[in-house]
Amino acid sequence: MRGLVRYGINNIYTVQTEAGTFECRIKGKKLKSGKNEYNPICSGDFVEIEIDHNHTGRGMITNRFDRQNSFARWNRKRGNIQTIAANIDLLVCILSPESPEFRPRFADRVLVNAEDSFPVLIVMNKSDQTITEEIERRLANWNAIGYDVIKTSAAKGQGIERLREYISGKTAAFVGQSGVGKSSLLNAVEPGLNLRVGEVSEKFNKGTHTTCYAVLESWKGGTVIDTPGIKEIDPVGIEPEILSHFMIDFRPFIHDCAHSVCLHRDEPECAVKNAVRDGIILEERYESYLRMLSDLEHRVQANKYRRED
Ligand SMILES: Nc1nc2c(ncn2[C@@H]2O[C@H](COP(=O)(O)OP(=O)(O)O)[C@@H](O)[C@H]2O)c(=O)[nH]1
Ligand SMILES: [Mg+2]
């Protein structure tokens, strides 16, 4: 029987099927994580299950169906790939202006990891807090280069209707640092979801971890995946040489560089660097790129890098 994975805790997966919900373990060794993979199954995966007729509500996962796409990150601590959500139509990247502090480079990394797979909606939540000119400039730039950007306040109920429109009829995964208001926004869109909301701790100005695993929930308008707060996000499955292709604002210039393989860093006659100098590419975006590039190069050197195929 085919089912949809809602969440997994300690290798027990909650799988939704036509015949109800089953708590499942993975059968045998078939689904052992791939090399360098942290988890073989994640929220949003479609799996084949065998029902355990001796135990009501239990089953075994015998197969994972091919994924249409997935959102993953490089897990620095463990040196492997962590898949956060699978088979999604839209990634919603939540940011906040003050608490937690605005982290545009985090969003740039999310955009790179999503670029080949699905559209991203950037949401500036907590718009009841002060949005500085610098933040406005970044939001305007993302919008100008081709991403949808909206402002919301889960606290004040602003922008919720637009957000609901964006995610209706879709499987939408919500990502962002802990405390930006992912769960609050989802509750505002659909109060029936009743997701747990955490306080932003004063001491660290960061949300406490109330969602420690991703969870898929259906609502009348579609399906959402609320993910745990992600602190760091590193590109996955991208060689340093092609990183620039994942920066949509760099693309128009890449082929005008003098070197056919240009990292757009130290090379002379680099069309990307010229575009930065001329203010066509935002300098902060270029800085985000350089940091990602350097992270990827370090990983290659550490010989931990693996192409996802
Ligand atoms: N001021 C303000 N606080 C918010 C807003 N949305 C959420 N919060 C608060 O931020 C904290 C973290 O929210 P939560 O939804 O748990 O964040 P998550 O970790 O991203 O899921 C809670 O104390 C919420 O009440 C908002 O729009 N404005
Ligand atoms: Mg949450």
Ligand SMILES: [Zn+2]
């Ligand atoms: Zn170049």
